[in-house]
Amino acid sequence: MTSVDLGTRPARRTVSPLPASRRAQPAGGRGPNLTLGASRTARVLALAVLAALALTWLLPMAWAVLTAFKSEQDASDPLHWIWPQGGFTLDGFRTVVERGDLPLWMWNSFFVAAAVTIVTVAVSAAAGYAFSRTLFKGRRGLFALTVASILVPPQMLIVPWFQQMLTLNLVDTYAAVILPQTVAPVMVFILKKHFDTIPRELEEAARLDGAGHARIFWSVMLPLSRPMLAAVSIFVFIGAWNNFLWPFVSTSDPALMTLPVGITAVKDAYGVNYAQTMASSVLAALPLVLVFVFFQRHIVKSVATTGLGGQ
Numbered sequence: 001m002t003s004v005d006l007g008t009r010p011a012r013r014t015v016s017p018l019p020a021s022r023r024a025q026p027a028g029g030r031g032p033n034l035t036l037g038a039s040r041t042a043r044v045l046a047l048a049v050l051a052a053l054a055l056t057w058l059l060p061m062a063w064a065v066l067t068a069f070k071s072e073q074d075a076s077d078p079l080h081w082i083w084p085q086g087g088f089t090l091d092g093f094r095t096v097v098e099r100g101d102l103p104l105w106m107w108n109s110f111f112v113a114a115a116v117t118i119v120t121v122a123v124s125a126a127a128g129y130a131f132s133r134t135l136f137k138g139r140r141g142l143f144a145l146t147v148a149s150i151l152v153p154p155q156m157l158i159v160p161w162f163q164q165m166l167t168l169n170l171v172d173t174y175a176a177v178i179l180p181q182t183v184a185p186v187m188v189f190i191l192k193k194h195f196d197t198i199p200r201e202l203e204e205a206a207r208l209d210g211a212g213h214a215r216i217f218w219s220v221m222l223p224l225s226r227p228m229l230a231a232v233s234i235f236v237f238i239g240a241w242n243n244f245l246w247p248f249v250s251t252s253d254p255a256l257m258t259l260p261v262g263i264t265a266v267k268d269a270y271g272v273n274y275a276q277t278m279a280s281s282v283l284a285a286l287p288l289v290l291v292f293v294f295f296q297r298h299i300v301k302s303v304a305t306t307g308l309g310g311q
Contacts, residue, residue, distance in 0.1 A: 068092055068278040075274040092279035102283065104255065105262035112177050112247070112258055113240040119182040120236045121229060128191030129217050133203065149185045158249055165250060176250040181240055187232050194228045195221060234295055238288055259284045
């Protein structure tokens, strides 16, 4: 047996298991500062800039809310734009409700936005799953065409859409207002990329249990995509609620007017009244604010989670 001289073995260097980026952190254990630097002055300056930008963004909203609670005379007075001489009043809201069929317009907007959201999310999710998890002839070309259609402005499609509704005898119907708005290639692209992030092991496990594409889509993909589906639904709902051009073109029946179209009709008929216009805008924006307040966590989850964390 060969003897080994342990005394002549070179000493081993101790290597830190932490990467250089972690060893370079300060003693306090805090990571790199993502504002303007690590100093207190830089952080205060960054927060001040962000606060100034936030106030700049909120100022028009504050002006709109204050104007909505003024009389028409005080709304036109630039010297008392914060606190009106006659005090705050609800006359603008009462006048808007009395002159226009506001409850009907709000119902039409809610019905149209909800229907557009349901159809758009269902079609976009199915198309996104097909592009992500199935193989068929012409798949790449069709997906490229879908992505290219994102670049087409909706305003260019107004005339073809209207001619199609005339051909189908759908003008002045809910279907004419709803169906063209369900075309959302950007949502197909977003959901396709989201389905790509879901591990294929989950799909293979479902296939071992005898599940087909329909069962995998309904029982595996959709439950894991609830945060993303919620975020897409919110964006589609807001877009349909605020849409003015297509509902204005596709219908002339006052009973089918959505809220943006109805507010414009009242403004055109009675002239420009700042208090009433701002009151109508506040009422139109209130449902969207409530939707965002109650469902904003789903938007955060859609960004922060992947296919394995879609609880």
